[in-house]
Amino acid sequence: xxxxxxxxxxxxxYLPLRRQDDIVAELRANMESQIEDxxxxxxxxxxxxxFEDLLRKMGHPMLVxxxxxxxxxxxxxxxxxxxxxVLRIAMLWAFIIxxxxxxxxxxxxxxxxxxxVDALFRTPGTLIQVAAWITxxxxxxxxxxxxxxxVCPPIPGITQNWNPSSLPPLEKGEHSGKPRSFTQTVIExxxxxxxxxxxxxIPHHPFVLMGPGAAYLEAGPFLLAPAWWTFxxxxxxxxxxxxxxxxxxxxxxxxxxxxxxxxxVSKAVGLIPFIxxxxxxxxxxxxxxxxxVDQMRYxxxxxxxxxxxxxxxxxxxxxVVVQLAFDIGKWILEDYRSRFARA
Amino acid sequence: xxxxxxxxxxxxLELRRGCLTLAVLAQLREEHYGYTLRKDLAExxxxxxxxxxxxxxxxxxxxxxxxxxxxxxxxxNKRFYRLSPEGEQILARLLDEWNTINTSVSRILDxxxxxxx
Numbered sequence: 001x002x003x004x005x006x007x008x009x010x011x012x013x014y015l016p017l018r019r020q021d022d023i024v025a026e027l028r029a030n031m032e033s034q035i036e037d038x039x040x041x042x043x044x045x046x047x048x049x050x051f052e053d054l055l056r057k058m059g060h061p062m063l064v065x066x067x068x069x070x071x072x073x074x075x076x077x078x079x080x081x082x083x084x085x086v087l088r089i090a091m092l093w094a095f096i097i098x099x100x101x102x103x104x105x106x107x108x109x110x111x112x113x114x115x116x117v118d119a120l121f122r123t124p125g126t127l128i129q130v131a132a133w134i135t136x137x138x139x140x141x142x143x144x145x146x147x148x149x150x151v152c153p154p155i156p157g158i159t160q161n162w163n164p165s166s167l168p169p170l171e172k173g174e175h176s177g178k179p180r181s182f183t184q185t186v187i188e189x190x191x192x193x194x195x196x197x198x199x200x201x202i203p204h205h206p207f208v209l210m211g212p213g214a215a216y217l218e219a220g221p222f223l224l225a226p227a228w229w230t231f232x233x234x235x236x237x238x239x240x241x242x243x244x245x246x247x248x249x250x251x252x253x254x255x256x257x258x259x260x261x262x263x264x265v266s267k268a269v270g271l272i273p274f275i276x277x278x279x280x281x282x283x284x285x286x287x288x289x290x291x292x293v294d295q296m297r298y299x300x301x302x303x304x305x306x307x308x309x310x311x312x313x314x315x316x317x318x319x320v321v322v323q324l325a326f327d328i329g330k331w332i333l334e335d336y337r338s339r340f341a342r343a
Numbered sequence: 344x345x346x347x348x349x350x351x352x353x354x355x356l357e358l359r360r361g362c363l364t365l366a367v368l369a370q371l372r373e374e375h376y377g378y379t380l381r382k383d384l385a386e387x388x389x390x391x392x393x394x395x396x397x398x399x400x401x402x403x404x405x406x407x408x409x410x411x412x413x414x415x416x417x418x419x420n421k422r423f424y425r426l427s428p429e430g431e432q433i434l435a436r437l438l439d440e441w442n443t444i445n446t447s448v449s450r451i452l453d454x455x456x457x458x459x460x
Contacts, residue, residue, distance in 0.1 A: 023401070025413075025420065025422075026377065026397065026421075026422045027397065029376070029377075029378075029419055029420060029421045029422065030376070030377040030378040030381075030393065030397065030421075031378075031393075032419065033376075033378040033379075033419070033421075034378050034393075037378075037382075057392075057393075058393055058394060059392070059393075059394040063394065064394045067394055067395065067397075067398035068397075068398045068401060
Protein backbone atom coordinates (compact mmCIF):
# COMPACT_ATOMS: atom_id res chain seq x y z
CA UNK A 1 0.00 0.00 0.00
CA UNK A 2 2.96 2.29 0.45
CA UNK A 3 3.45 2.17 -3.31
CA UNK A 4 -0.15 3.29 -3.80
CA UNK A 5 0.42 6.26 -1.50
CA UNK A 6 3.59 7.17 -3.37
CA UNK A 7 1.69 6.91 -6.65
CA UNK A 8 -1.14 9.13 -5.44
CA UNK A 9 1.33 11.62 -4.03
CA UNK A 10 3.02 11.83 -7.45
CA UNK A 11 -0.34 12.31 -9.21
CA UNK A 12 -1.30 15.04 -6.74
CA UNK A 13 1.72 17.15 -7.70
CA TYR A 14 0.44 17.57 -11.24
CA LEU A 15 -3.22 18.20 -10.37
CA PRO A 16 -4.93 21.61 -10.27
CA LEU A 17 -4.46 22.96 -6.73
CA ARG A 18 -8.13 23.45 -5.89
CA ARG A 19 -9.19 19.93 -6.82
CA GLN A 20 -6.19 17.93 -5.62
CA ASP A 21 -7.74 16.47 -2.45
CA ASP A 22 -11.04 15.58 -4.09
CA ILE A 23 -9.49 13.86 -7.12
CA VAL A 24 -6.88 11.98 -5.08
CA ALA A 25 -9.56 10.77 -2.63
CA GLU A 26 -11.67 9.48 -5.51
CA LEU A 27 -8.69 7.82 -7.21
CA ARG A 28 -7.72 6.16 -3.93
CA ALA A 29 -11.26 4.80 -3.37
CA ASN A 30 -11.44 3.43 -6.92
CA MET A 31 -7.98 1.90 -6.82
CA GLU A 32 -8.51 0.33 -3.40
CA SER A 33 -11.72 -1.26 -4.67
CA GLN A 34 -9.87 -2.56 -7.70
CA ILE A 35 -7.07 -4.01 -5.53
CA GLU A 36 -9.60 -5.62 -3.20
CA ASP A 37 -11.42 -7.16 -6.14
CA UNK A 38 -8.23 -8.52 -7.60
CA UNK A 39 -7.08 -9.90 -4.25
CA UNK A 40 -10.41 -11.65 -3.65
CA UNK A 41 -10.18 -13.17 -7.15
CA UNK A 42 -6.69 -14.51 -6.41
CA UNK A 43 -7.46 -15.41 -2.78
CA UNK A 44 -4.26 -13.73 -1.59
CA UNK A 45 -2.58 -10.36 -1.34
CA UNK A 46 -1.03 -8.88 -4.46
CA UNK A 47 2.71 -9.34 -4.87
CA UNK A 48 4.96 -6.34 -5.37
CA UNK A 49 5.23 -7.17 -9.09
CA UNK A 50 1.44 -7.45 -9.53
CA PHE A 51 0.99 -4.17 -7.71
CA GLU A 52 3.50 -2.49 -9.99
CA ASP A 53 1.74 -3.92 -13.05
CA LEU A 54 -1.55 -2.48 -11.84
CA LEU A 55 -0.03 0.98 -11.41
CA ARG A 56 1.80 0.72 -14.72
CA LYS A 57 -1.52 -0.04 -16.41
CA MET A 58 -3.03 3.01 -14.74
CA GLY A 59 -0.38 5.20 -16.40
CA HIS A 60 2.39 7.61 -15.46
CA PRO A 61 1.27 10.04 -12.72
CA MET A 62 1.86 13.03 -14.97
CA LEU A 63 -0.31 11.58 -17.76
CA VAL A 64 -3.07 10.55 -15.34
CA UNK A 65 -3.12 14.05 -13.82
CA UNK A 66 -3.01 15.76 -17.22
CA UNK A 67 -6.33 14.18 -18.15
CA UNK A 68 -8.03 16.00 -15.31
CA UNK A 69 -7.02 19.33 -16.79
CA UNK A 70 -9.09 21.02 -19.48
CA UNK A 71 -7.65 20.80 -22.99
CA UNK A 72 -5.34 23.76 -23.31
CA UNK A 73 -4.13 25.51 -26.42
CA UNK A 74 -2.84 28.92 -27.31
CA UNK A 75 -4.91 29.36 -30.47
CA UNK A 76 -7.95 27.15 -30.97
CA UNK A 77 -8.97 25.27 -34.12
CA UNK A 78 -11.48 27.98 -35.13
CA UNK A 79 -8.90 30.75 -35.17
CA UNK A 80 -5.91 28.69 -36.26
CA UNK A 81 -6.44 28.77 -40.07
CA UNK A 82 -6.83 32.58 -39.96
CA UNK A 83 -3.80 32.90 -37.68
CA UNK A 84 -1.67 30.73 -39.94
CA UNK A 85 -2.73 32.69 -43.04
CA VAL A 86 -1.91 36.05 -41.43
CA LEU A 87 1.37 34.66 -40.09
CA ARG A 88 2.48 33.46 -43.52
CA ILE A 89 1.63 36.78 -45.20
CA ALA A 90 3.28 38.82 -42.44
CA MET A 91 6.42 36.66 -42.45
CA LEU A 92 6.69 36.94 -46.23
CA TRP A 93 6.39 40.73 -46.16
CA ALA A 94 8.71 41.05 -43.19
CA PHE A 95 11.27 38.97 -45.07
CA ILE A 96 10.90 41.06 -48.25
CA ILE A 97 11.24 44.32 -46.28
CA UNK A 98 14.31 42.98 -44.44
CA UNK A 99 15.89 42.02 -47.76
CA UNK A 100 15.16 45.44 -49.30
CA UNK A 101 16.61 47.14 -46.23
CA UNK A 102 19.70 44.92 -46.34
CA UNK A 103 20.24 44.98 -50.10
CA UNK A 104 19.13 48.49 -51.09
CA UNK A 105 18.57 50.90 -48.19
CA UNK A 106 21.57 49.95 -46.02
CA UNK A 107 24.21 50.28 -48.78
CA UNK A 108 22.76 53.68 -49.71
CA UNK A 109 22.40 55.13 -46.23
CA UNK A 110 25.22 53.52 -44.25
CA UNK A 111 27.43 52.04 -46.96
CA UNK A 112 30.02 49.34 -46.36
CA UNK A 113 29.74 45.56 -46.54
CA UNK A 114 29.69 45.15 -42.74
CA UNK A 115 26.46 47.19 -42.47
CA UNK A 116 24.82 44.92 -45.06
CA VAL A 117 25.97 41.76 -43.24
CA ASP A 118 24.67 43.20 -39.94
CA ALA A 119 21.33 43.97 -41.58
CA LEU A 120 21.13 40.40 -42.94
CA PHE A 121 21.92 38.93 -39.51
CA ARG A 122 19.13 41.03 -37.96
CA THR A 123 16.57 39.32 -40.27
CA PRO A 124 15.94 36.13 -38.18
CA GLY A 125 15.44 38.23 -35.05
CA THR A 126 12.96 40.50 -36.84
CA LEU A 127 11.04 37.51 -38.22
CA ILE A 128 10.84 35.90 -34.76
CA GLN A 129 9.56 39.19 -33.32
CA VAL A 130 6.90 39.50 -36.02
CA ALA A 131 5.78 35.89 -35.44
CA ALA A 132 5.73 36.41 -31.66
CA TRP A 133 3.58 39.54 -31.88
CA ILE A 134 1.10 37.96 -34.29
CA THR A 135 0.86 34.85 -32.10
CA UNK A 136 0.34 37.01 -29.01
CA UNK A 137 -2.41 39.08 -30.64
CA UNK A 138 -4.25 35.99 -31.94
CA UNK A 139 -3.84 34.13 -28.61
CA UNK A 140 -5.31 37.15 -26.81
CA UNK A 141 -8.17 37.41 -29.25
CA UNK A 142 -8.90 33.67 -29.02
CA UNK A 143 -8.82 33.82 -25.23
CA UNK A 144 -11.30 36.73 -25.22
CA UNK A 145 -13.49 35.02 -27.82
CA UNK A 146 -13.74 31.74 -25.90
CA UNK A 147 -13.93 33.15 -22.36
CA UNK A 148 -16.07 36.23 -23.00
CA UNK A 149 -18.18 35.44 -26.07
CA UNK A 150 -20.80 38.01 -25.06
CA VAL A 151 -18.18 40.81 -25.01
CA CYS A 152 -16.22 39.73 -28.07
CA PRO A 153 -18.25 40.44 -31.21
CA PRO A 154 -18.30 38.02 -34.15
CA ILE A 155 -15.87 38.86 -36.95
CA PRO A 156 -17.86 40.62 -39.70
CA GLY A 157 -17.60 38.86 -43.03
CA ILE A 158 -16.15 35.69 -41.52
CA THR A 159 -18.22 34.35 -38.62
CA GLN A 160 -21.31 36.29 -39.74
CA ASN A 161 -22.73 37.86 -42.91
CA TRP A 162 -20.37 35.88 -45.06
CA ASN A 163 -21.03 36.58 -48.71
CA PRO A 164 -19.94 33.94 -51.29
CA SER A 165 -19.94 36.64 -54.00
CA SER A 166 -17.03 38.30 -52.20
CA LEU A 167 -14.75 35.34 -53.06
CA PRO A 168 -11.72 36.42 -55.14
CA PRO A 169 -11.78 35.66 -58.88
CA LEU A 170 -10.04 32.56 -60.22
CA GLU A 171 -6.27 32.96 -60.29
CA LYS A 172 -4.23 32.18 -63.36
CA GLY A 173 -2.04 29.13 -62.89
CA GLU A 174 1.37 28.60 -64.49
CA HIS A 175 -0.06 26.91 -67.58
CA SER A 176 -3.61 28.18 -67.37
CA GLY A 177 -5.21 30.21 -70.12
CA LYS A 178 -4.33 30.04 -73.81
CA PRO A 179 -0.78 28.94 -74.66
CA ARG A 180 1.38 31.47 -76.56
CA SER A 181 0.91 30.98 -80.28
CA PHE A 182 3.71 30.75 -82.86
CA THR A 183 2.52 33.96 -84.54
CA GLN A 184 2.48 35.79 -81.21
CA THR A 185 6.05 34.67 -80.48
CA VAL A 186 7.26 35.73 -83.95
CA ILE A 187 5.59 39.14 -83.54
CA GLU A 188 7.28 39.48 -80.12
CA UNK A 189 10.69 38.71 -81.68
CA UNK A 190 10.11 41.23 -84.49
CA UNK A 191 9.03 43.91 -81.98
CA UNK A 192 12.07 43.16 -79.79
CA UNK A 193 14.39 43.50 -82.81
CA UNK A 194 12.71 46.80 -83.76
CA UNK A 195 13.10 48.02 -80.18
CA UNK A 196 16.77 47.01 -80.27
CA UNK A 197 17.22 48.94 -83.54
CA UNK A 198 15.56 51.97 -81.95
CA UNK A 199 17.92 51.69 -78.96
CA UNK A 200 20.93 51.53 -81.26
CA UNK A 201 19.80 54.71 -83.02
CA ILE A 202 19.79 56.77 -79.81
CA PRO A 203 23.53 57.68 -79.55
CA HIS A 204 23.63 59.19 -83.04
CA HIS A 205 20.05 60.48 -83.08
CA PRO A 206 19.08 61.43 -79.49
CA PHE A 207 15.93 63.00 -80.93
CA VAL A 208 14.32 59.49 -81.15
CA LEU A 209 14.48 59.28 -77.34
CA MET A 210 14.11 62.85 -76.11
CA GLY A 211 12.29 64.53 -78.98
CA PRO A 212 12.77 68.33 -78.90
CA GLY A 213 14.46 67.92 -75.48
CA ALA A 214 17.57 66.69 -77.33
CA ALA A 215 18.08 70.16 -78.81
CA TYR A 216 17.74 71.77 -75.34
CA LEU A 217 20.31 69.31 -73.94
CA GLU A 218 22.64 70.12 -76.81
CA ALA A 219 22.33 73.85 -76.27
CA GLY A 220 22.06 73.80 -72.45
CA PRO A 221 24.84 73.76 -69.85
CA PHE A 222 24.30 70.07 -68.91
CA LEU A 223 25.56 66.81 -70.35
CA LEU A 224 24.98 63.17 -69.44
CA ALA A 225 27.68 61.49 -67.35
CA PRO A 226 29.77 58.63 -68.84
CA ALA A 227 27.94 56.21 -66.50
CA TRP A 228 24.98 56.37 -68.89
CA TRP A 229 27.09 54.76 -71.60
CA THR A 230 27.71 51.68 -69.45
CA PHE A 231 24.00 51.65 -68.55
CA UNK A 232 23.14 51.91 -72.24
CA UNK A 233 25.37 49.00 -73.30
CA UNK A 234 24.09 46.83 -70.45
CA UNK A 235 20.57 47.56 -71.69
CA UNK A 236 21.57 46.60 -75.25
CA UNK A 237 23.17 43.36 -73.99
CA UNK A 238 20.02 42.47 -72.06
CA UNK A 239 17.80 43.05 -75.08
CA UNK A 240 20.06 40.94 -77.28
CA UNK A 241 19.81 38.17 -74.68
CA UNK A 242 16.03 38.43 -74.68
CA UNK A 243 15.81 38.22 -78.48
CA UNK A 244 18.23 35.28 -78.48
CA UNK A 245 16.21 33.48 -75.83
CA UNK A 246 12.97 33.87 -77.83
CA UNK A 247 14.69 32.67 -81.00
CA UNK A 248 15.92 29.59 -79.12
CA UNK A 249 12.38 28.96 -77.92
CA UNK A 250 11.14 29.17 -81.51
CA UNK A 251 13.88 26.82 -82.70
CA UNK A 252 13.21 24.29 -79.94
CA UNK A 253 9.43 24.50 -80.32
CA UNK A 254 8.94 25.50 -76.67
CA UNK A 255 7.30 28.88 -77.28
CA UNK A 256 3.85 27.81 -75.99
CA UNK A 257 4.81 27.87 -72.32
CA UNK A 258 7.89 30.02 -71.68
CA UNK A 259 10.12 28.74 -68.87
CA UNK A 260 9.27 30.34 -65.52
CA UNK A 261 12.85 30.07 -64.36
CA UNK A 262 14.13 31.97 -67.41
CA UNK A 263 11.50 34.68 -66.82
CA UNK A 264 12.74 35.11 -63.26
CA VAL A 265 16.39 35.08 -64.35
CA SER A 266 15.57 37.67 -67.00
CA LYS A 267 13.93 39.91 -64.38
CA ALA A 268 16.90 39.49 -62.04
CA VAL A 269 19.35 40.36 -64.83
CA GLY A 270 17.19 43.42 -65.55
CA LEU A 271 18.27 44.77 -62.16
CA ILE A 272 21.95 44.91 -63.15
CA PRO A 273 21.85 48.21 -65.14
CA PHE A 274 19.93 49.92 -62.33
CA ILE A 275 22.25 48.59 -59.65
CA UNK A 276 25.13 49.92 -61.71
CA UNK A 277 23.50 53.38 -61.77
CA UNK A 278 22.89 53.22 -58.02
CA UNK A 279 26.56 52.55 -57.37
CA UNK A 280 27.72 55.48 -59.51
CA UNK A 281 30.16 57.59 -57.52
CA UNK A 282 28.64 60.69 -55.86
CA UNK A 283 25.40 60.09 -57.81
CA UNK A 284 26.85 61.99 -60.79
CA UNK A 285 24.35 61.22 -63.56
CA UNK A 286 24.32 64.71 -65.10
CA UNK A 287 27.39 66.97 -65.33
CA UNK A 288 28.11 70.56 -66.31
CA UNK A 289 29.73 71.17 -69.68
CA UNK A 290 31.80 74.05 -68.27
CA UNK A 291 31.93 73.62 -64.52
CA UNK A 292 34.32 76.51 -64.06
CA VAL A 293 31.82 78.88 -65.65
CA ASP A 294 28.44 77.40 -64.71
CA GLN A 295 29.06 75.95 -61.24
CA MET A 296 27.85 79.05 -59.41
CA ARG A 297 24.71 79.41 -61.49
CA TYR A 298 23.64 75.79 -62.04
CA UNK A 299 25.43 73.96 -59.21
CA UNK A 300 22.36 73.79 -56.95
CA UNK A 301 20.05 72.67 -59.80
CA UNK A 302 22.57 70.04 -60.84
CA UNK A 303 22.70 68.65 -57.30
CA UNK A 304 18.89 68.46 -57.11
CA UNK A 305 18.64 66.74 -60.51
CA UNK A 306 21.26 64.13 -59.56
CA UNK A 307 19.67 63.42 -56.16
CA UNK A 308 16.20 63.19 -57.77
CA UNK A 309 17.50 60.69 -60.33
CA UNK A 310 19.20 58.67 -57.60
CA UNK A 311 15.98 58.50 -55.57
CA UNK A 312 14.07 57.42 -58.70
CA UNK A 313 16.55 54.57 -59.26
CA UNK A 314 16.21 53.46 -55.63
CA UNK A 315 12.42 53.31 -56.05
CA UNK A 316 12.70 51.40 -59.34
CA UNK A 317 15.13 48.91 -57.81
CA UNK A 318 12.93 48.41 -54.74
CA UNK A 319 9.86 47.74 -56.94
CA VAL A 320 11.77 45.25 -59.12
CA VAL A 321 13.18 43.46 -56.03
CA VAL A 322 9.69 43.13 -54.53
CA GLN A 323 8.31 41.84 -57.85
CA LEU A 324 11.21 39.41 -58.11
CA ALA A 325 10.71 38.12 -54.56
CA PHE A 326 6.98 37.73 -55.27
CA ASP A 327 7.66 35.85 -58.53
CA ILE A 328 10.21 33.57 -56.86
CA GLY A 329 7.78 32.84 -54.00
CA LYS A 330 4.98 32.10 -56.46
CA TRP A 331 7.23 29.90 -58.56
CA ILE A 332 8.39 27.88 -55.52
CA LEU A 333 4.79 27.49 -54.36
CA GLU A 334 3.59 26.32 -57.80
CA ASP A 335 6.52 23.93 -58.09
CA TYR A 336 5.75 22.52 -54.63
CA ARG A 337 2.06 22.12 -55.50
CA SER A 338 2.74 20.39 -58.82
CA ARG A 339 5.23 18.04 -57.16
CA PHE A 340 2.71 17.28 -54.42
CA ALA A 341 -0.01 16.63 -57.03
CA ARG A 342 2.28 14.26 -58.95
CA ALA A 343 3.29 12.34 -55.79
CA UNK B 344 4.37 1.81 -34.87
CA UNK B 345 4.00 2.36 -38.63
CA UNK B 346 2.28 5.41 -40.11
CA UNK B 347 -0.74 3.30 -41.10
CA UNK B 348 -1.03 1.90 -37.57
CA UNK B 349 -0.68 5.34 -36.07
CA UNK B 350 -3.39 6.69 -38.41
CA UNK B 351 -5.66 3.78 -37.49
CA UNK B 352 -5.04 4.35 -33.79
CA UNK B 353 -5.89 8.05 -34.08
CA UNK B 354 -9.08 7.32 -36.01
CA UNK B 355 -10.04 4.56 -33.57
CA LEU B 356 -9.59 6.90 -30.61
CA GLU B 357 -11.61 9.58 -32.37
CA LEU B 358 -14.40 7.10 -33.08
CA ARG B 359 -14.35 5.72 -29.54
CA ARG B 360 -14.33 9.12 -27.81
CA GLY B 361 -17.93 10.02 -28.58
CA CYS B 362 -19.13 6.44 -28.16
CA LEU B 363 -17.59 6.20 -24.69
CA THR B 364 -19.35 9.37 -23.55
CA LEU B 365 -22.64 7.98 -24.79
CA ALA B 366 -22.04 4.61 -23.08
CA VAL B 367 -21.05 6.26 -19.79
CA LEU B 368 -24.12 8.50 -19.81
CA ALA B 369 -26.36 5.55 -20.62
CA GLN B 370 -24.81 3.39 -17.90
CA LEU B 371 -25.21 6.16 -15.33
CA ARG B 372 -28.97 6.06 -15.56
CA GLU B 373 -28.22 3.88 -12.55
CA GLU B 374 -25.94 5.16 -9.82
CA HIS B 375 -22.31 3.97 -9.86
CA TYR B 376 -18.95 4.90 -8.50
CA GLY B 377 -15.91 4.93 -10.78
CA TYR B 378 -14.65 1.41 -10.30
CA THR B 379 -18.00 -0.40 -10.54
CA LEU B 380 -18.94 1.67 -13.59
CA ARG B 381 -15.75 0.56 -15.30
CA LYS B 382 -16.44 -3.06 -14.37
CA ASP B 383 -20.02 -2.91 -15.67
CA LEU B 384 -18.93 -1.37 -18.95
CA ALA B 385 -16.21 -4.01 -19.35
CA GLU B 386 -18.72 -6.81 -18.65
CA UNK B 387 -20.87 -5.40 -21.46
CA UNK B 388 -17.89 -5.47 -23.84
CA UNK B 389 -16.68 -1.89 -23.54
CA UNK B 390 -13.21 -1.81 -22.01
CA UNK B 391 -12.15 1.62 -20.86
CA UNK B 392 -8.95 2.70 -19.10
CA UNK B 393 -9.18 4.12 -15.60
CA UNK B 394 -7.14 7.11 -16.69
CA UNK B 395 -9.75 7.86 -19.36
CA UNK B 396 -12.91 7.07 -17.43
CA UNK B 397 -12.30 8.94 -14.18
CA UNK B 398 -11.41 12.29 -15.77
CA UNK B 399 -14.35 11.81 -18.17
CA UNK B 400 -16.71 11.52 -15.22
CA UNK B 401 -15.35 14.80 -13.84
CA UNK B 402 -15.75 16.51 -17.17
CA UNK B 403 -19.33 15.35 -17.61
CA UNK B 404 -20.10 16.52 -14.10
CA UNK B 405 -18.59 19.95 -14.79
CA UNK B 406 -20.81 20.15 -17.89
CA UNK B 407 -23.82 19.51 -15.67
CA UNK B 408 -24.69 16.14 -17.21
CA UNK B 409 -23.86 14.13 -14.07
CA UNK B 410 -24.53 14.68 -10.39
CA UNK B 411 -22.27 13.21 -7.75
CA UNK B 412 -22.07 12.72 -4.01
CA UNK B 413 -19.58 11.27 -1.55
CA UNK B 414 -21.09 8.40 0.44
CA UNK B 415 -19.77 5.63 2.64
CA UNK B 416 -20.08 2.09 1.33
CA UNK B 417 -18.30 -0.97 2.71
CA UNK B 418 -16.56 1.24 5.28
CA UNK B 419 -15.03 3.34 2.52
CA ASN B 420 -15.90 6.78 1.18
CA LYS B 421 -16.75 6.66 -2.52
CA ARG B 422 -17.96 9.20 -5.00
CA PHE B 423 -21.17 8.06 -6.65
CA TYR B 424 -22.32 9.44 -9.99
CA ARG B 425 -25.71 9.44 -11.69
CA LEU B 426 -27.30 11.16 -14.63
CA SER B 427 -28.65 14.66 -13.86
CA PRO B 428 -32.01 15.82 -15.30
CA GLU B 429 -30.11 17.83 -17.91
CA GLY B 430 -27.97 14.78 -18.63
CA GLU B 431 -31.11 12.74 -19.28
CA GLN B 432 -32.28 15.20 -21.92
CA ILE B 433 -28.89 15.32 -23.57
CA LEU B 434 -28.62 11.52 -23.49
CA ALA B 435 -32.01 11.20 -25.26
CA ARG B 436 -30.87 13.58 -28.00
CA LEU B 437 -27.49 11.89 -28.34
CA LEU B 438 -29.19 8.48 -28.64
CA ASP B 439 -31.39 9.83 -31.46
CA GLU B 440 -28.25 11.06 -33.19
CA TRP B 441 -26.50 7.75 -32.58
CA ASN B 442 -29.44 5.78 -34.05
CA THR B 443 -29.58 8.05 -37.11
CA ILE B 444 -25.84 7.67 -37.76
CA ASN B 445 -25.98 3.93 -37.14
CA THR B 446 -28.88 3.46 -39.56
CA SER B 447 -27.22 5.65 -42.21
CA VAL B 448 -23.87 3.86 -41.97
CA SER B 449 -25.61 0.45 -42.15
CA ARG B 450 -27.55 1.62 -45.21
CA ILE B 451 -24.33 2.89 -46.87
CA LEU B 452 -22.52 -0.38 -46.11
CA ASP B 453 -25.44 -2.48 -47.38
CA UNK B 454 -25.57 -0.47 -50.62
CA UNK B 455 -21.79 -0.80 -51.11
CA UNK B 456 -21.96 -4.55 -50.45
CA UNK B 457 -24.80 -4.94 -52.99
CA UNK B 458 -22.79 -3.00 -55.62
CA UNK B 459 -19.67 -5.12 -55.12
CA UNK B 460 -21.71 -8.31 -55.53
